[in-house]
Structures are given as C-alpha cells and as structure tokens.
Amino acid sequence: MADSTLIKGGRVVDPSQGLDTIGDVLITDGLVVSAGTIVNDAPKDCTVLDATGLVVTPGFIDLHVHLREPGQEDKETVATGALAAVRGGFTTICAMPNTEPPMDNAAVIRQVLDAASQAGLAHVLPIGCATRGRMGVDLADMAELAAAGAVGFSDDGSPIADSGLMRNALSYSTTTGLPVINHCEEPSLSKDGVLHEGWVASRLGLPGQPAAAEESMVARDIELAALTGGRLHVAHISTAGTLKLVRRAKERGLPVTAEVTPHHLILTEEWALGTIEAGAGELTAPDKYAPLTRSAYDTRAKVNPPLRTEDDTEALVAGLKDGTIDAVATDHAPHTSTDKDCTMQEAAFGISGLETAFGLVNGLVDRGDMDLTTAIERLTSGPARVLGEPYQSSIGTLKPGASGDVTVLDPDAEWVVDSSTFASKGRNTPVDGITLKGQVVKTIVGGRLVHDLQEAATKGSA
Amino acid sequence: MATTRVAQEEPVTATAVADGGATTASTSPWQHRHLLDLDDVSTDEIATVLQSASAMKAVVQRDVKKVPTLRGRTVVTLFYEASTRTRVSFEAAGKLLSADVINLSASGSSAEKGESLLDTVLTLQATAADLLVIRHAHSGAPYFAARNLTRTAVINAGDGAHAHPTQALLDLFTMQEHLGSLKGRKVLIVGDISHSRVARSNLWGLCKVGAIPVLCGPPTLMPWDLLKGRTEQPGHPFASVQVEQDIEEAMRDADVVMPLRIQKERQDAGLLPSLREYAQQWQVNSERLARLAPNALVMHPGPMNEGVEISPEVAHGLQSAIETQVTNGLAVRMALLLLMATPQGGLNG
Numbered sequence: 001m002a003d004s005t006l007i008k009g010g011r012v013v014d015p016s017q018g019l020d021t022i023g024d025v026l027i028t029d030g031l032v033v034s035a036g037t038i039v040n041d042a043p044k045d046c047t048v049l050d051a052t053g054l055v056v057t058p059g060f061i062d063l064h065v066h067l068r069e070p071g072q073e074d075k076e077t078v079a080t081g082a083l084a085a086v087r088g089g090f091t092t093i094c095a096m097p098n099t100e101p102p103m104d105n106a107a108v109i110r111q112v113l114d115a116a117s118q119a120g121l122a123h124v125l126p127i128g129c130a131t132r133g134r135m136g137v138d139l140a141d142m143a144e145l146a147a148a149g150a151v152g153f154s155d156d157g158s159p160i161a162d163s164g165l166m167r168n169a170l171s172y173s174t175t176t177g178l179p180v181i182n183h184c185e186e187p188s189l190s191k192d193g194v195l196h197e198g199w200v201a202s203r204l205g206l207p208g209q210p211a212a213a214e215e216s217m218v219a220r221d222i223e224l225a226a227l228t229g230g231r232l233h234v235a236h237i238s239t240a241g242t243l244k245l246v247r248r249a250k251e252r253g254l255p256v257t258a259e260v261t262p263h264h265l266i267l268t269e270e271w272a273l274g275t276i277e278a279g280a281g282e283l284t285a286p287d288k289y290a291p292l293t294r295s296a297y298d299t300r301a302k303v304n305p306p307l308r309t310e311d312d313t314e315a316l317v318a319g320l321k322d323g324t325i326d327a328v329a330t331d332h333a334p335h336t337s338t339d340k341d342c343t344m345q346e347a348a349f350g351i352s353g354l355e356t357a358f359g360l361v362n363g364l365v366d367r368g369d370m371d372l373t374t375a376i377e378r379l380t381s382g383p384a385r386v387l388g389e390p391y392q393s394s395i396g397t398l399k400p401g402a403s404g405d406v407t408v409l410d411p412d413a414e415w416v417v418d419s420s421t422f423a424s425k426g427r428n429t430p431v432d433g434i435t436l437k438g439q440v441v442k443t444i445v446g447g448r449l450v451h452d453l454q455e456a457a458t459k460g461s462a
Numbered sequence: 463m464a465t466t467r468v469a470q471e472e473p474v475t476a477t478a479v480a481d482g483g484a485t486t487a488s489t490s491p492w493q494h495r496h497l498l499d500l501d502d503v504s505t506d507e508i509a510t511v512l513q514s515a516s517a518m519k520a521v522v523q524r525d526v527k528k529v530p531t532l533r534g535r536t537v538v539t540l541f542y543e544a545s546t547r548t549r550v551s552f553e554a555a556g557k558l559l560s561a562d563v564i565n566l567s568a569s570g571s572s573a574e575k576g577e578s579l580l581d582t583v584l585t586l587q588a589t590a591a592d593l594l595v596i597r598h599a600h601s602g603a604p605y606f607a608a609r610n611l612t613r614t615a616v617i618n619a620g621d622g623a624h625a626h627p628t629q630a631l632l633d634l635f636t637m638q639e640h641l642g643s644l645k646g647r648k649v650l651i652v653g654d655i656s657h658s659r660v661a662r663s664n665l666w667g668l669c670k671v672g673a674i675p676v677l678c679g680p681p682t683l684m685p686w687d688l689l690k691g692r693t694e695q696p697g698h699p700f701a702s703v704q705v706e707q708d709i710e711e712a713m714r715d716a717d718v719v720m721p722l723r724i725q726k727e728r729q730d731a732g733l734l735p736s737l738r739e740y741a742q743q744w745q746v747n748s749e750r751l752a753r754l755a756p757n758a759l760v761m762h763p764g765p766m767n768e769g770v771e772i773s774p775e776v777a778h779g780l781q782s783a784i785e786t787q788v789t790n791g792l793a794v795r796m797a798l799l800l801l802m803a804t805p806q807g808g809l810n811g
Contacts, residue, residue: 204602205659208687
C-alpha cells in the first residue's frame with residue numbers, strides 16, 4: 001500500500017520552479033507527487049501535517065558539514081550531526097572528509113554512509129579527500145571515491161597549497177565531473193593567525209590572518225580552473241575581495257561556484273571582544289573601542305576563515321543576493337567544551353552552525369537585505385546546482401518525482417538560542433543566548449517527519 | 463550551559479586592614495577587582511596608584527622595610543614564561559607587605575603533566591589564593607582566568623603580545639618622578655611595537671595621562687592595524703599616537719626614549735634583514751642621544767640586548783633610568799597589591 005504524507009495549507013516557496021503560492025505538498029512513497037496545488041483527492045490513510053500560516057520549502061542542503069565520525073566521536077557523530085541537521089531544516093548534508101582516518105578511500109566513505117542510513121535522518125553525501133591522507137602530496141583515488149558515493153573532493157581544513165597539485169586535482173577530477181572544493185588560505189600568509197588581521201587582533205595582541213591569505217589562493221584557483229576546465233567550488237568565502245574574484249570568474253564563464261556561511265554573512269571580528277557576560281541579547285557586535293571586559297578573548301568567535309569586517313559582511317550579503325554566491329553552507333564544526341574553554345591561541349577553530357543557520361539567514365530577510373525566496377534559493381536549489389546532476393533533479397526542489405524532502409518554517413517566530421538544547425554535541429556558538437527570528441517547525445525527509453518543533457519542545461521540558 | 467563560561471564573582475567584602483604600614487592621601491579609590499590592562503583604568507585611578515607607589519618607595523628605602531599590612535593574605539605568582547624582574551618584583555612586593563607568597567612556574571607544576579590553565583587556576587583559588595599574578599605566553603590568558611574565578615583577584619603580569627599593565631604603571635611612575643606632569647610630553651618607543659605587550663599597555667597609559675606617544679621602527683614591526691583610522695575614526699583610543707619611521711626625526715625633542723628588546727626570532731621570521739642592519743638604522747646610541755635628545759630620559763623594560771636596540775654606553779649612561787625602573791617596579795607592585803588585596807587599599811584603617 002502506498003505511504004503518503006500531505007503538508008496542507010502552507011505558503012509553498014520553491015525557487016527551483018519559481019513557485020510561491022498557498023497550497024499543499026503531497027508525497028507518496030518518498031517522492032513528491034505535487035507541490036503548490038490544493039490536493040482534494042489525497043489517499044485516505046495519508047498522514048496530514050497542517051502548515052497553515054507557515055512557509056513550506058524544499059528541504060535545505062548544506063554543502064559543508066563536519067560530522068567528525070570516524071575518529072572524533074566526542075565532538076560529533078553521524079547520528080548526532082544528522083539530528084542537528086534536521087532540527088536546522090537540512091535534509092541533505094555533505095560530510096567533509098577530515099575524519100580520522102580521513103575519507104580518502106572507499107571503506108571510510110562506506111562507513112559514513114552506513115552510519116547515516118542507520119541514523120535514518122538527513123541524507124548524508126560524503127565528500128572525498130582531494131589528496132591522499134589530506135597530506136597535500138599525492139592525489140586521492142578520485143574515481144574510486146566517486147564510485148563509492150563522493151559528491152566532491154576536498155582537503156577542507158587544509159588548503160591545497162601546492163599549485164601544481166591543485167592543477168592536477170582540478171584536471172583529474174574532470175573524469176568524475178565532480179567539483180574540487182578548496183579551503184582557500186595561503187599558509188605562508190595566514191601562519192599561526194587566530195583572528196582576522198585587523199583592529200581586533202592587533203588590539204588583543206593576537207596573530208591575524210590577512211584577507212590576502214584567502215584572496216591570493218582564490219585568485220590562483222580560479223586561473224587553474226580556467227587552465228584545466230575542472231570545476232572549482234570555493235568553500236566558505238569570507239572577504240569582499242574574494243567575492244570580487246568569484247564575480248569576475250563567473251563573468252568569464254568559468255566553472256566556478258562559491259558558498260558562504262551564516263556567520264561570515266552576519267558576524268564580524270568584534271565578536272572576539274566578547275559577549276559572554278552580556279548574556280541574552282540582540283545580534284549586535286561589541287563596541288570595538290570600548291575597554292575590554294573579562295568576556296574578551298571569546299573563543300566561540302574563533303573560526304577559520306576568521307570573522308572579518310563590516311565591509312566584508314556587506315559585500316557578502318550583496319553577493320548572496322545577486323547570486324555571485326551560490327549557496328549558504330554552515331561549515332558546521334562541532335567541538336567539545338575543552339576545545340573551547342582555554343586561551344584563544346589554544347582553542348579549536350569552528351562554530352556549531354546547523355541549528356542556527358535559518359534564524360541567522362532569515363535575519364537578513366527580516367532586515368530587508370533580500371527577499372525570502374532568494375534566501376530559500378541559496379539553501380535549496382543553489383547548493384543543488386553546485387552538486388549538479390543527478391542531485392539537482394532530486395533534492396533542493398519540489399518538482400514531481402523529486403525526493404520528498406520538505407522544510408516547514410515560521411519566519412516570524414522569535415526564539416532564544418540555547419546551545420544546551422542542541423542536538424549537536426558541539427555547543428560552540430557565539431550566538432548563544434541571542435534572540436533570532438525565524439524557526440524551523442518541521443522537517444520531512446523522504447516523506448517521513450523527522451523533526452517536529454512541538455515534539456522537540458515537549459521532550460525538552462519532560 | 464554555554465561552553466565558554468563566566469563565573470559569578472563574589473562581592474568584595476569591606477574588611478579594612480587595620481594596621482596599615484604606610485600612609486598616603488586618599489584620592490579616588492581603586493575600582494577594580496582585577497588588573498588586566500590599563501584600558502579600563504581611569505586617569506584618577508592611575509594617579510591613585512602612582513601616589514601610593516610614592517609612599518611605598520619611601521618604605522622600600524627605609525632600613526626596616528617590612529610592614530605587616532597584608533599579613534594573612536596569600537599571593538600566588540603563576541608564571542608560564544621565563545621572567546626575572548617581574549617575578550622577583552611581585553614576590554618581593556608581597557613579602558615586604560607580609561603576605562604569604564607562593565611561586566609557581568609551568569615547569570615543575572601540573573601544567574607540565576598537561577593540566578589545563580582552567581584547572582590550574584581553579585586549583586589555586588581552592589587553595590585560598592587572594593591574588594593571582596599570572597604571566598602567560600598566550601594573549602588573554604589572564605582574562606580567561608578572571609572570568610573563571612569567583613574569589614581570587616587576577617593581576618596580569620604579561621600576556622603574550624597583549625598587555626603588561628604593571629610595567630606600564632612603573633614606566634609612568636618613573637617618567638613622572640623625573641619629569642613631573644606628563645601632559646604634552648613626547649615619549650618615543652622604538653622597535654618591535656607589534657609584538658610588544660609593554661608598548662601596548664604604555665600606549666593606553668600614556669594616552670590617558672595626556673602624553674604624546676611616538677612610535678618608531680621598521681614597518682614589519684609596526685602595529686598598523688592598531689593605529690588604522692586613528693585620525694579619522696571618532697572615539698579611536700589612540701588618536702594622539704604619532705608614527706615616525708626615521709629615528710633621527712623621531713628622537714628630536716623627545717622627553718623619553720624607550721627602545722624595546724629586539725628578539726632574534728624576528729630576524730628568523732623574516733621580519734628583519736639582520737640585527738646588524740637593525741642596529742644601524744634604529745639603535746639608540748650615544749651619538750644620536752647627544753645630538754637629538756640631550757635631556758631625554760632613557761628607559762628600557764628589560765631584558766636588554768645591548769648592542770642591538772641600545773648601545774651599552776646609553777644603557778648605563780647618565781640619562782638612563784633603567785635601574786630606577788626596577789626599584790620603582792617594586793614600589794608600584796606593592797601599591798597595587800595593597801589596593802587590590804584590601805578594599806580600602808589598607809591605607810585608611
């Protein structure tokens with residue numbers, strides 16, 4: 001017997017087909033049957049989810065997630081990461097290969113895929129290593145990784161510093177049609193920098209990473225994409241200069257795509273000056289000229305690439321709006337409390353981002369920087385386009401025949417981030433205690449309800 | 463709970479210490495539980511410290527130096543970096559005030575066994591330390607300690623390239639002793655400003671008392687980001703700081719000349735062609751001093767690399783206040799321990 005789910009009466013926003021209308025979404029046997037029309041002849045035994053007054057979109061796709069398994073299960077597992085994903089509205093997450101051992105062979109890829117199917121929450125698409133052991137010396141066995149299910153190649157966390165090797169990675173990857181995703185950071189410029197090289201780092205007496213460390217490698221990679229025809233996806237861009245380089249590459253018609261994180265769109269270097277004692281509050285950075293308090297050196301704001309300046313966030317928001325940036329990706333980087341409860345120089349880089357992504361991005365909509373449809377596009381069909389076919393037809397869209405992945409949102413709901421309630425093991429976020437507007441109410445993967453805010457709330461209070 | 467925490471501090475109890483060993487006029491009371499840098503210390507508070515330090519200096523120069531003021535108080539010095547003068551100075555200051563002083567260094571403590579900074583400072587608090595004097599190679603370590611401690615007050619004795627507030631206070635004290643008011647005085651700091659916690663804390667202190675800090679050194683060692691926008695951005699704390707790359711220009715009419723130690727590592731990191739070239743271009747030597755700043759006070763936070771940033775003749779010459787700085791350091795630290803270990807500064811009881 002057919003297994004159906006009907007999501008009724010919501011505002012259906014599906015940028016992949018220019019859809020924005022009040023209507024229903026019908027999913028049968030895990031696939032979308034119809035979206036945006038009123039369904040009057042639903043199967044009698046189908047599950048009905050009321051979405052009146054809510055926004056119904058294709059399930060979100062996150063191109064950049066660290067699940068830490070295998071090897072660092074104290075920070076996160078595939079199961080906890082996948083639960084955090086669906087809580088954040090993400091029905092597909094791409095798992096970065098900096099695990100221990102790294103995902104540079106089919107066996108580790110299969111291990112991650114097995115863990116993902118056991119969790120039975122979000123789809124997990126593994127990204128294979130670009131070089132063996134992520135050592136930046138020899139290419140990984142890309143064809144084998146692709147056959148095992150890899151959707152791209154990356155040494156994320158470690159830039160591919162050797163230009164000749166990057167050229168070969170881009171060239172060889174064309175046999176698979178998959179993108180090479182580079183964490184662009186010229187190591188001889190970023191060195192031991194822990195924050196953006198600017199006022200705040202200098203004020204705090206900390207080594208910084210100049211914007212040029214990112215930009216010089218992005219410029220190099222773009223020319224190598226032009227040289228080889230390989231697909232380049234630039235991970236987590238963070239500077240206005242990088243945005244210009246990507247824009248120019250796209251104008252040249254090069255096979256270049258880019259992603260940006262919610263934190264690089266919204267937070268700036270000043271967050272390292274500390275908001276810990278401020279407690280619950282608004283999304284405003286500390287005053288950069290004020291005397292330091294004992295909240296200073298807030299390791300929760302330590303992330304790589306570093307939080308930059310207001311000029312950068314403005315440029316990135318504009319780039320997300322005009323489509324220069326294809327996707328919002330969280331770079332979800334969970335860490336233990338010990339990894340962060342230390343000095344800035346000892347602390348691990350990274351922000352636990354899956355569960356706050358929509359609230360942060362919707363903040364841009366709320367303050368009038370872009371419309372909701374554009375924001376949703378960059379969380380759905382935008383990243384699907386980066387993945388290319390066959391994914392583009394099956395995820396990030398509610399076209400008939402696509403996977404029945406749906407996110408139900410309340411863009412007007414205000415909520416206070418409380419990292420202690422995160423599904424992720426990583427409670428490391430600089431927006432803890434901050435009020436965000438825009439909440440994920442329900443998440444459906446393959447027609448199955450995998451997250452329900454009300455249920456989660458009941459459980460939490462039990 | 464958030465992963466990064468702030469402990470709730472217990473209120474400071476108003477137990478004055480009765481048998482104050484020194485006297486001074488009370489001006490603005492000291493407002494800080496911790497001394498982390500000078501950025502949040504007011505001009506009045508600086509005046510209070512310097513005034514109290516004068517009284518302490520008189521104590522230090524007596525035959526019998528020991529006073530009972532901090533009897534029953536415990537001062538712990540926790541040094542994760544090598545130090546001669548700062549550490550000895552704090553230890554001596556505590557002992558002259560009759561505090562119990564416990565000295566810990568990273569080597570020989572549990573830090574060597576991998577104990578985290580958090581656990582170390584919590585342990586010291588649990589052993590009833592009233593004051594924790596901490597030096598750490600990482601900028602911000604004292605802030606981290608302060609936000610995790612509820613009962614123990616923290617004094618920053620130097621954190622990475624960030625701050626060294628007690629050094630800046632003893633520098634201000636030494637300058638004021640020789641020059642009187644520092645308003646409008648030209649204080650030249652030469653050398654590796656970017657990596658210098660002494661320079662950073664001195665910038666805050668000098669700007670607060672109305673002196674004109676002048677920075678001089680090779681462009682690879684200048685904190686350009688710290689100075690960026692200082693003339694255009696309203697509210698910029700370093701609006702009065704001047705930069706002059708040429709030492710001959712910079713030294714002209716200087717009231718104070720303070721060369722900073724040039725570390726060999728800077729040459730190794732490619733920031734300098736050679737120490738030899740540095741000395742040729744930026745060394746404070748007697749020829750430059752006699753010609754350009756014949757009346758200037760020469761200061762150095764130590765340790766010196768004689769022959770690199772400063773010539774031996776200048777270091778030990780008539781204009782040098784370098785040894786006085788050390789004595790003044792003791793007086794300033796005694797004043798701070800008093801102000802911080804006792805709510806009334808132990809002076810009015």
